[in-house]
Amino acid sequence: MAEPVRNIDVCVVGAGAAGLMCGIEAGRRGRSVVVLDHARAPGEKIRISGGGRCNFTNLGVGPHAFLSSNPRFALSALRRYTQHDFVDRVNRAGIAWHEKTLGQLFCDGSAKQIVQMLVDDLRAAQGDLRLGAAVDTLERDGEGFRLVTSDGRTIACSSLVVATGGKSIPKMGATGWAYDVARRFDLPLVETRPALVPLTFEPGLLERLKPLAGVAVDVEARAGEGGRKGAFREAMLFTHRGLSGPAILQISSYWREGEAITLDMAPGVDVFGRLKSERADNGRQAVATALSRVVPKRLAETMSTAEGAPATLADAPDKTLRRLDEAVRRWTVKPVGSEGYRTAEVTLGGVDTAALDQKTMQARGQPGLYFIGEAVDVTGWLGGYNFQWAWSSGWAAGQVC
Structure with a gap:
């Protein structure tokens, strides 16, 4: 017997930094949220980053530290949810941290603390985290979307947030799925290449x-x-x-x-x-x-x-x-x-920012479809900048999706 269709407000595909952040913020607004990931554990890139201590942001975050075909695109999200906002969140969670060279902030202990903080916040916001579930099919369904996952379940949602990142570190499960989705909905892409490599x-x-x-x-x-x-x-x-x-x-x-x-x-x-x-x-x-x-x-x-x-x-x-x-x-x-992508920390290029609203991260001409984090043509310097873009873009989408 087929599983019944689950109707929700927001489906976030990708349980990394950006996806978890978006799911938390949407859930706090009272939206019903499911965060999906084909991996068996959430936040794997967070876990291995910074030598296992997670360089979670940088005190020097600013537009100078980001590459994009439109360097000003990231400004709205970065200004509305800053590095200091994320530090406050870390402090409230009781996670000890320290500053290293060039404004880089690291956990004193394990990066797993950041992952656990995000998972706990998602749970507190009534969000549902589903792991080991890849998206097999995706289609428009009226004004929303319908997804069938690898475990045979069907999800209908009014908002779909793509937070699956880029191609970097394929052994961690990275794929070009976000770009496939963009092409399916006729959104332009900026040529991708390995970066921080x-x-x-x-x-x-x-x-x-x-x-x-x-x-x-x-x-x-x-x-x-x-x-x-x-x-x-x-x-x-x-x-x-x-x-x-x-x-x-x-x-x-x-x-x-x-x-x-x-x-x-x-x-x-x-x-x-x-x-x-x-x-x-x-x-x-x-x-x-x-x-x-x-x-x-x-x-x-x-x-x-x-x-x-x-x-x-x-x-x-x-x-x-x-x-x-x-x-x-x-x-x-x-x-x-x-x-190459095998050792690259991030992917340069991605979904063209010209196709996205810089305040909401919603795709132009595609109501309810959002792209956040590394999937977008916004790439930060080494040193916590890419995590801050994940937090900021995830937060921005989470306010409206």
């Missing part, structure tokens, strides 16, 4: 840089062309595939195939002046030894060899020292690609 090199360059695998160095990294330019001063890590670390993840959102990136591996340091001074004080020391006072030893040795530096500083003319300065402070290199 390590960059890779071609085999020849990898072989030359093999001795540097595992070396970390603070850098100022630059990438992008035209109006798409990013510059970040954070840590970088040489890997067996290319480059990683916060600085590289940040600029990966601005980099495109065929472009070079520029790295200053001694930001703020006059490398030429430092080496010249060392030469005057102790010309008998090795060039690499002097350079290792500016950058890590293995990097100093690799750079010295690559630039053909003589054995000692005394034998190194000014032009050699200037070449080393250029190599360290303006290393320009062309990646061949990225590690």
Whole structure:
């Protein structure tokens, strides 16, 4: 015997940060809410984020930290539900937190506390969380929608909120379902690509840089062309595939195939002046030894060899020292690609903001259909910004759906 149709006000597909937030807010308005997810546990990206401590927001949230075809689209939601509003929610839940570098806020304990807070709030708002239930079919049903789930149940709702995220980290269950829904309802998409992701090199360059695998160095990294330019001063890590670390993840959102990136591996340091001074004080020391006072030893040795530096500083003319300065402070290199969605923290692009109302997140020309979170063409910097977009966009939709 077929299961009866369940009629509700709001069906949220996706039990991640944005979806749970939306379900909570809609439930608090007295709306009947079901939050669906094909995963067996809610908030999996929350759970693994920040090394298991969840970098849940950033004190520096602002439009400067978001990429989009329309950078101003996110302003309405971010201003109406701010990072401070979410911190207040965390405080009310009794979750201890601390600030790290660059305004990043982390739980003192486990990220599971954030997930539990959201699940508890959804339950308190009379929302129903259904896990292990994928959407098999979706269709318009009058002014609302009808969904059939993988467990054979049918849901009829007046509002459908798509909060399934992007393609990043497929092992966590990420899919392009949100984009499929957008296409079905004739909504435009901005081309998607992995973002906040390590960059890779071609085999020849990898072989030359093999001795540097595992070396970390603070850098100022630059990438992008035209109006798409990013510059970040954070840590970088040489890997067996290319480059990683916060600085590289940040600029990966601005980099495109065929472009070079520029790295200053001694930001703020006059490398030429430092080496010249060392030469005057102790010309008998090795060039690499002097350079290792500016950058890590293995990097100093690799750079010295690559630039053909003589054995000692005394034998190194000014032009050699200037070449080393250029190599360290303006290393320009062309990646061949990225590690892809497998390791990307987020997806760049998505549902075109031109098709959405910036205040409600409702699709234009499609009453009752909403897109929130990572599924939308709004991508934040590394450091809690994408979670804040999830909280803010989920909150905005939850006020009206």
